[in-house]
Amino acid sequence: MARQRRRVLPGFGISLGYALTYLGLIVLLPLAALVWKASALDVDGWLRLLSAPRTLAALKLSFGGALIAALFNAVAGLLVAWVLVRYRFPGRRLIDALVDLPFALPTAVAGIALTAIYAPNGWLGQYLLPLGIKIAYAPAGVLVAMIFVGFPYVVRTLQPVLETLDRDVEEAAESLGATRLQTFVRVIVPALLPTLLTGFALALARAVGEYGSVIFIAGNIPLRSEIAPLLIVQKLEQFDYAGAAALGTVMLGFSLLLLVAIALLQRWSGRWAERGA
Amino acid sequence: MTLELSHLHRRYAGFAALDDVSLRIEPGEFLALLGPSGSGKTTLLRILAGLDYPDSGSVRQNDRDLLAVDARQRKVGLVFQHYALFRHLTVSENVAFGLRIRPRKSRPSRAEINERVERLLKRVQLDDLGKRYTSQLSGGQRQRVALARALAVEPDLLLLDEPFGALDAQVRVALRRWLRNLHEELGLTSVFVTHDQEEALELADRVAVMNRGRIEQIGTPEAIYQQPATPFVCEFIGKNNRIPLQRANGVLTGGQRQLGADPWPGNAVGSAIGYVRPEHLLVSSAPSQGGWAAQLRHIYLAGGVAHLELDVPALGQVLEADMSSDEVAQRGLQPGQALVVQPRLITAFPLNAQGEADAAARHVLQPQAAP
Amino acid sequence: MSGQHASRPLSWRHRLLRGTLIALVMALMAVLVLLPLAAVFIEALSKGAAAFMDVLAQPETVSAIKLTLLVAVLAVPSNLVFGVAAAWAMTRFEFRGKALLGAFIDLPFSVSPVVAGLVYVLLFGAQGWFGPWLTDHGVTIIFAVPGLVLATVFITLPFVARELISLMQAQGSEEEEAARTLGASGWQMFFRVTLPNIRWALLYGVLLCNARAMGEFGAVSVVSGHIRGLTTTMPLEVEMRYNEYDYMGAFAVASLLGLLALLTLVVKALLEWRYGDELAARATRGH
DSSP, rough: OOOOOOOOSSHHHHHHHHHHHHHHHEEEEEHHHOOOOOOOOHHHHHHHHHHSSSHHHHHHHHHHHHHHHHHHHHHHHHHHHHHHOOOOOHHHHHHHHHHHHHHSSSHHHHHHHHHHHTHHHHHHHHHHGGGGGOTTTSSHHHHHHHHHHHHHHHHHHHHHHHHHHHHHHHHHHTHHHOHHHHIIIIIIHHHHHHHHHHHHHHHHHHHHHHHHHHHHHHTTTTTTSSSSHHHHHHHTTTTHHHHHHHHHHHHHHHHHHHHHHHHHHHHHHHHHHHHOO | EEEEEEEEEETTTTTTEEEEEEEHHHHHHHEEEOOOSSSHHHHHHHHHTTTSOOSSEEEEEEEEGGGGSGGGGGEEEOOOOOOOTTSSSSSHHHHHHHHHHHHHTTOOOOOHHHHHOOOHHHHHTTTTTTTBBGGGSHHHHHHHHHHHHHTTTSSSSEEETTTTTSSOOOHHHHHHHHHHHHHHHHHOOOEEEEHHHHHHHHOEEEEEEEEEEEEEEOOHHHHHHSOSSSHHHHHHHSSEEEEEEETTEEEEEEETTEEEEOOHHHHOOEEEEEOOOOGGGGESSSSGGGGGEEEEEEEEEEEEEEEEEEETTTTEEEEEEEEEEEHHHTTOOOOOOHHHHHOOOOEEEEEEEESSGGGGGGGEEOOOOOO | OOOOTTTTOOOOHHHHHHHHHHHHHHOOOOOOIIHHHHHHHHHTTTHHHHHHHHHHHHHHHHHHHHHHHHHHHHHHHHHHHHHHHHHHHHHHHTTTHHHHHHHHHHHHHHHHHHHHHHHHHEEEEEESHHHHHHHHHTTOOSSSSSHHHHHHHHHEEEEEHHHHHHHHHOOSSSSHHHHTTEEEOOOHHHIIHHHHHHHHHHHHHHHHHHHHHHHOOOHHHHOOOOOTTTTTHHHHHHHHHTTTOHHHHHHHHHHHHHHHHHHHHHHHHHHHHGGGSSSSSGGOOOO
């Protein structure tokens, strides 16, 4: 190349330089410290940490609970997005705005509010307890909190795609003799699938790492309703930095994995959109 | 101000947007860059504006290296295809933008700016819309705001990217004539990019036809239309019938009829390609005239001109011939009728063994009507 | 169904389905979202307005409010400047590693808040990388305000950047190029063309960033040390009162954060309604 490619608009060096430095100092350097600290733990230490019943139970609850909560949110989110996009009814705009409340409400506030509702003497809890249903201070409480914080993701990722989904395709399917259910299962769901999975993955990522709303309602009973982030906090309080870092690294690894999955899903849904256009 | 572009190359990720482009732009001329999308015409325009840079080659303006000059100092007015008007500013503020941002020393006074903006808005016939926001304007009005904004800084060179591309057909024609008049009034050197040949041929002093990053031909609209220099120009500009020709024994034949002596030296046997415009096909009912036997398949009446679709078995293809509608009526031509067609003017190119046409060996044939 | 299809007569089965689905959504929203929201305010006022006002006037509450505001005032502008710089680089230039940079910008959204707090403890805590050096120089970051700010900056880093990246990508760079050909300098172009075009999206990003900054709990909880009056932000104050069985007090402070959330939602809805075209596509919102 005879000439160094010139940038037409100004500010490339300064904006990229600033963004990289900032990101490096705020995000990458600290994360490097995390992995470095975790590497201080030898193989034996890792094995002991990961095979400890309390660790296993906490990881199981965080990941399993998040999975169930994200599944629930996928179904509920599809329903809410569908109704908000397809139907016009009084109060629609209000409901649409309220979908974002779990994003806006601080997690600690959500945590104590959910506890007030589902505690054995709470608003709903007092009626559920005689039925043998215990939510707060039990694994079910963890689920409720995880569902709450992950709820908006599926709705918000699905809405724009549903809005652009061509009604003609559905009508064509119906004119070809498909029933409503067939149309839904064979035409609509496949078109929404990549987006639905993206929303699911976002809700999952959020629920796995959730702390504030869960710890109030969970009761934090070791081996039963104790989540992984709480275990990290406890290890920190006992000055077990290597243990905390190791658990943190496990969670970070999962976050990165989900991030890659979401990026791949978005590329997939992007292709869908292109094909549809 | 003469602009001298020489040997410009520009590649994007393995794709040659400009491939050795050289061009001289004369002061005061109105030049059209015409070509299909991806032919490199917009890249060339953006290089002139300072919004892109060639990998190699030079752009000189009266012996000044224009590539060393930043976009903001080039004194080039650019009208973007989608206008790129500042949406948060009114029409007047858009036009005044280039003046208001000048450093205090060279900035005209507020009154002068207002006066100049008003004059420009009057010139583009928008004098009562100065207070509007650009979102409240029609496409044609936005186009003229963009033009006024570019003219406000008194550029040496006016560049227009697909100036009529986003407008509907009626506005397009009106604005075209208006722009031509404006150019003549201002005497400004102007270059515009278009994929619409009608636009280029009607508006420009000279047209550069571009294809795959190269300039295929540059010349006046008449020259481009009457003497297309390459097979691409033949096919891109106007309508042309593409006829396979054979070279043998010093004679050029097409559809088993001799069309003339083989104009090219060298190998005696080979093939060539000939282009005949519909208006250069002579259609007669008398077989004695000579030419290809044809059957009239269909007549498409388009106002004063009629397009005749003729099936020519000797060529194994359908030719299109033009004739005035009056003549069709006078001669009582009917679909299904047997006719004779004869080409009066053929632009021919020899083909090499790989079937590629040699544009440099272009030859124009004028077959004589057989007695 | 939607407007243009309204003319089609609906079968009773269709109407039944529609009614059932709407009722289901209303019930779901009521239990899932409205009920917790109502619980916050009702519990806060459970002992009367006087008791509620009394909690708000307590010095612990006042200092928590002040600290929350201080953290937000430091963290939000910092991420605002970053967001503008990152969006400018990402949307106006081509460079290697752009996709990776985008992924790193999104990273804080998928990292657990506890991990976000933990990394700063490992970096600046007594046992951390820089811990000994900081102790020698008398600087405290962990269990002090700088730690709270850092953890908050980490958690809220993507909000402004993401909103601006989507919007500026969609807007393209033609207006800026036009400004350049008209002779604008870099700063003139930025302040007269870029900034006016992104102002509402900027406000939108700041709004969401601020809501999260003021409400963040997990990350600040790890770095705070819970020193009453010094390192307790409002969410931490909620936790401390709750753990001390001062439920009403906890809900009283929580209700302020609830009001902030509602205000955020209202302004957000207003922005979307009034300036929807000047915000990024809905697809990118909310997380």
